[in-house]
């Protein structure tokens with residue numbers, strides 16, 4: 001593993017998501033030969049483009065096409081596929097998880113912190129056991145397989161109660177992750193019902209539970225109300241100002257007094273700062289995010305930078321006291337400024353502040369349906385859906401990925417969706433595990 005050299009400073013990028021991967025790419029392109037070495041550490045060998053996860057879950061996109069292999073896009077950069085578990089910046093050392101269980105030290109000169117956020121799992125009874133998040137490509141693949149498997153379960157159910165349970169899908173959290181995932185998966189499940197003569201699509205029950213009085217705050221209040229109407233017209237039961245209080249053994253209790261069983265519970269009710277941040281000597285705000293300056297340097301901490309979901313970055317466009325919301329839109333733009341400022345510091349030049357006026361947001365709600373607010377322009381239906389696809393296509397890193405996504409979208413328009421559930425993938429080693437257990441039992 002890398003150690004710092006006296007001649008070439010080493011820039012360590014922790015996390016290669018929207019923020020970290022773009023910082024590393026820009027540093028790689030802009031640094032002169034020998035000016036600095038770059039190391040990227042991430043537990044995955046790829047970077048995930050989360051805004052297209054819902055389309056991957058619905059089968060419009062091949063899941064592999066919404067991730068970017070780090071070694072392919074970062075030639076010449078040292079990529080370490082491990083998790084950073086703590087950082088002692090006073091010693092310019094990060095500690096990386098290792099196979100032996102003993103953390104391995106990794107020296108650096110300049111730190112760029114971008115481990116993102118994690119799903120905020122509240123202490124709701126039964127949630128940790130029965131819920132699933134929607135943040136990773138693994139979760140998207142699992143959810144797709146699971147929803148299709150629920151149709152198989154319902155088709156062969158012996159009792160109405162079992163069938164009803166299998167056909168009840170609940171999503172908690174009305175941000176873009178929850179709303180897009182629900183809308184896309186409902187679309188897919190209804191499509192799939194054509195191949196299940198015993199299942200009437202009207203019997204599928206989709207419920208969206210949101211603790212506040214609105215959904216999709218990113219597209220503004222008016223378009224949020226439009227989305228609620230649209231989802232309700234599609235038969236989705238939208239419960240605003242409602243909280244999940246218990247989900248023990250798949251039996252849901254909501255604080256509006258209703259109770260029912262569900263075979264699927266997707267939890268997208270907010271994000272929390274990455275737990276790694278508490279294992280560092282970085283200054284944190286009251287919500288646990290790294291305190292960053294308008295230049296994306298860490299407050300009162302030389303040689304350290306923080307950006308993306310993990311950082312509380314002043315939002316200059318919204319005025320004093322405002323902090324940038326967690327979004328890919330900010331993360332990618334912050335990456336450009338952070339990389340520029342790292343280089344400026346190495347060269348003794350002036351730093352640039354980060355300032356970005358939100359361009360609005362776009363969301364897909366299933367095939368040909370969407371909602372968008374782009375600056376002052378409000379779009380709905382097909383135009384919004386096209387805006388969603390165009391925006392994310394252009395935002396996807398590399399032409400290789402863009403062309404693959406266009407090919408997937410074209411095929412999805414020309415042919416019926418694939419509706420096979422590959423749940424078996426998640427149990428690929430079961431036969432060998434059983435054999436090993438039997439062998440151990442015979443000893």
Ligand SMILES: Cc1cc2nc3c(=O)[nH]c(=O)nc-3n(C[C@H](O)[C@H](O)[C@H](O)COP(=O)(O)OP(=O)(O)OC[C@H]3O[C@@H](n4cnc5c(N)ncnc54)[C@H](O)[C@@H]3O)c2cc1C
Pocket residue numbers: 014015016017018019020041042043044046047048049050051052053054082083084085114115116117134135136176177178274276307308309310326327328329330331362
């Ligand atoms: C389903 C979904 C849809 C979304 N849609 C939109 C949208 O339409 N528009 C929009 O603007 N935003 C959207 N977002 C939000 C957006 O994706 C995030 O705000 C953005 O990805 C944040 O970038 P980041 O680099 O800070 O974090 P991430 O992109 O999450 O990257 C963090 C990286 O850190 C790595 N990491 C984690 N732990 C460690 C560790 N211990 N050591 C090293 N590395 C670690 C992770 O593997 C990951 O690669 C969506 C999010 C989700 C979940």
